[in-house]
Amino acid sequence: MKNALITGITGQDGSYLAELLLEKGYRVHGMVRRVAIEDPDHRMWRIRHLLDKVELHSASLESFASVFRVFSKVQPDECYHLAAQSFVSYSFEDEFSTLNTNINGTHHMLACLKEVTPKCRFYFAASSEMFGQVRETPQTELTPFHPRSAYGISKCAGYELTRNYREAYGMFAASGILYNHESPRRGFEFVTRKITSYVAKIKLGLADQLPLGNLEAKRDWGHAKDYVRAMWLMLQQEVADDFVVATGETWSVQQFVEIAFNYVGLDWRKYVVIDPRFFRPAEVHLLLGDPAKATKQLKWKPTICFKDLVEEMVQEDLNRLSAKSGVPQSSAAPK
Numbered sequence: 001m002k003n004a005l006i007t008g009i010t011g012q013d014g015s016y017l018a019e020l021l022l023e024k025g026y027r028v029h030g031m032v033r034r035v036a037i038e039d040p041d042h043r044m045w046r047i048r049h050l051l052d053k054v055e056l057h058s059a060s061l062e063s064f065a066s067v068f069r070v071f072s073k074v075q076p077d078e079c080y081h082l083a084a085q086s087f088v089s090y091s092f093e094d095e096f097s098t099l100n101t102n103i104n105g106t107h108h109m110l111a112c113l114k115e116v117t118p119k120c121r122f123y124f125a126a127s128s129e130m131f132g133q134v135r136e137t138p139q140t141e142l143t144p145f146h147p148r149s150a151y152g153i154s155k156c157a158g159y160e161l162t163r164n165y166r167e168a169y170g171m172f173a174a175s176g177i178l179y180n181h182e183s184p185r186r187g188f189e190f191v192t193r194k195i196t197s198y199v200a201k202i203k204l205g206l207a208d209q210l211p212l213g214n215l216e217a218k219r220d221w222g223h224a225k226d227y228v229r230a231m232w233l234m235l236q237q238e239v240a241d242d243f244v245v246a247t248g249e250t251w252s253v254q255q256f257v258e259i260a261f262n263y264v265g266l267d268w269r270k271y272v273v274i275d276p277r278f279f280r281p282a283e284v285h286l287l288l289g290d291p292a293k294a295t296k297q298l299k300w301k302p303t304i305c306f307k308d309l310v311e312e313m314v315q316e317d318l319n320r321l322s323a324k325s326g327v328p329q330s331s332a333a334p335k
Contacts, residue, residue, distance in 0.1 A: 001025060001026065001027050002025075002026050002027065002077040002078060003026070003027050003029065003074055003075060003076045003077050003078075004021050004026045004027070004028050004029065004076060004077065004078045004079070004080065005029045005030075005031060005070070005071075005074050005076035005078070005079045005080070006018060006021075006028065006029070006030050006031070006079075006080045006082060007030075007031045007061065007079075007080070007081050007082055007083035007105075007109070008081075008082030008083030008084070008125075009028075009030030009031070009032060009047060009054065009056070009082075010030070010032055010043055010044050010046060010047055011046065011082060011083070011187075012046065012183055012185040012186050012187070012224050013082050013125070013181075013224055013227065013228055013231075014030065014046075014047070014080075014082050014083075015046035015047045015050070015185055016183070016185070016224050016225050016228045017080060017082070017228040017231060017232070018030065018047060018050055018054055019050065020228055020229060020232060021232070022050070022053055022054070024232075026078075027055075028050075028053070028054045028055070029054065029055045029056070029057060029070075029074045029076065030047075030054055030055070030056045030057065031056075031057050031059050031061075031067070031070055031083070032044075032056050032057070032058060032059075033058070033059075033060060034058045034060075046185050057070045057073065057074065061083055061101060061104070061105030061108060061109070062100065062101060062104055062105060062108075063108075064108045064111065064112070067108045067109060067112050068112045068115070068116065071112045071113065071116040071117055072116050075116075075117055076117060076120050077119075077120060077121065078120065078121045078122075078123070078235050079109070079113060079117075079120050079121070079122045079123065080123045080125075080231060080235075081105075081106060081109050081122065081123060081124050081125060082125045083105065084101065084102045084105070084125065084151075084154070084155075084158075085097060085098045085101045085102055085151070085154075095150035098150045098151055098154055099150055099153065099154050099157075101154075102151070102154035102155065102157075102158060103154050103157045103158060103161075106124060106157070106158035106161055106162070107161055109122070110122065110161055110162065110165045110171075110173065113165075113171065113173075114165065114169055114171060118169070118171060119172075120172075121172040121173075121174075121235040121240070122162070122165075122171065122172065122173040122174070123174055123175075123176065123231050123234060123235055124158055124159065124161075124162040124173065124174070124175045124176070125175075125176060125178060125231075126155050126158065126159045126162075126175040126176060126177045126178065126242070127151070127152065127155040127177065127178060128177060128178065128179040128180065128220070128244075128246070128287045128289060129147060129148075129149060129151055129152035129155060129287075130145045130147050130152050130155050130156045130159060130177065131143055131145060131146065131147075131287060132145065132146045132147040132148035132149070132152050133146040133148055134146070134286065134287065137286060137288050138246075138248065138288040138289055138290040139244065139287070139288065139289055139290060140244060140289075140290045140292070140293070141177065141242055141243065141244055141293055158175075159175050159177075159242070162174070162175050163175070163242070166240050171240075172235070172240040173240055174234045174235065174237075174240040174241055174242060174243070175242040175243075176227075176230060176231055176234055176242075176243055176245050177242065177243065177244045177245065177289070178227055178230075178245045178246075179219070179220040179221070179222065179244075179245065179246035179247070179287060179289045180192075180219045180220060180221045180222070180287070181221070181222045181223060181224045181226070181227040182221060182222075182223065182224065182309060182313065183223055183224040183225065183309075183312075183313070184312060184313050184316035184317070185224065186224075186313070191212070191213075191253060191278075192221070192256060192313065193313065193317075194210075194212075195210065195212070195253075195256060195257055195260050196260055196310070196313040196314045196316075196317045197317045197321070198210040199260045199261055199263075199264060199266075199314055199317070200264075200314060200317035200318045200320075200321050201321060202264075202266065202271055203264040203266065203318065203329070204318070204321055204322060204325065204327045204329060205327065206321065206325060206327065208271065209271055209272075209273050210257075210268075210271050210272050210273065211272075211273045211274075211275040211278065212253065212257070212272055212273070212274060212275065212278060213274070213275065213276070213277070213278030214253065214278075215252065215253045215254040215257070215272075215274070216252055216253070216254065217252065217253050217286075218250045218251065218252045218253075218286045218287070218288070219250065219251065219253075219287050220246045220247055220248070220249060220250050220251075220287055220288050220289045221247070221251055221256070221306055221309065222245075222246065222247045222302050222304070222306075222309070223302065223303075223304035223309050225304065226302040226303055226304055227245055229300065230243070230245045230294060230298060230300045233298040233299070233300055234298065237297070237298070241297070243291075243293055243294045243297070243298065244289045244290060244291055244293065244294060245289070245291060245294055245300070246288070246289025246290070246291045247289070247291070247302050247306070248288070248289065248290060248291055249288075249306065250286065250287070250288040251306055256310060257272060259306075259307055259310040259311070260310050260311075260313075260314050263310070263311045263314045263315075264314065264318070
């Protein structure tokens with residue numbers, strides 16, 4: 001039985017990845033902050049159903065010693081480094097924390113791997129935000145980076161650290177350049193979950209407006225379930241490499257909004273309010289990935305389309321808010 005270690009196991013991707021690895025017969029370990037262990041109801045809601053199947057270890061990515069201790073105990077065969085300060089807008093508010101956590105955390109992981117378990121296969125969660133002000137569309141593994149946020153900059157550094165450890169020390173270290181991927185487990189601070197939760201609130205009479213920023217921003221949106229499968233496939237290859245993981249389709253924030261409101265039979269134009277506070281200081285207007293390499297070498301392709309993703313998220317928020325508020329949703333969505 002293989003040992004897998006996941007940082008960020010309590011997040012969207014970590015929870016889906018843990019499920020996938022358990023289905024494949026892995027022994028799954030998660031590295032979490034002590035605050036999560038002390039507050040499981042709030043911090044571990046995504047993996048509540050897995051707590052009796054995974055083993056959690058307290059550590060801080062900012063502490064080399066604590067990371068080293070976890071690696072020494074777990075001796076993982078595969079390590080998936082997903083943990084990061086990943087909310088782009090927040091990275092403008094606290095650049096120092098974002099850079100410190102994301103860059104040093106990745107460096108600590110790689111350095112511990114090299115010292116304790118050099119044969120362990122390592123996955124780094126890179127990001128399409130590294131491309132930023134894109135030089136070409138669609139973007140491939142060879143497209144130059146031009147990040148437009150501290151988050152994007154930190155991911156570029158982590159990507160280069162991962163590549164350098166692979167080339168300098170012969171480690172199996174791969175990076176997945178993942179484009180936006182969503183699900184009902186997405187955090188409420190992200191625009192996609194903000195949209196679907198507010199649509200559900202408006203349909204149930206719990207809100208009357210949805211404040212948003214740039215409706216014209218375009219993204220390549222996929223489902224997190226599909227994307228964690230690509231992570232696993234990367235670590236099953238004979239040679240470590242880097243891959244763009246994307247759908248190859250682009251949609252605007254407005255199109256996301258339209259589908260969400262259409263699902264509950266409402267006209268979005270009656271409820272959406274443009275609020276300048278939600279515009280980024282340096283906006284990334286268009287991200288579109290070319291997944292050809294992943295399709296050819298990993299035999300990977302997405303299985304959940306954009307419309308189904310949006311509707312699944314809206315329906316989950318309808319279910320959650322209806323149960324919480326007691327407001328029936330019998331007419332909340334078309335049959």
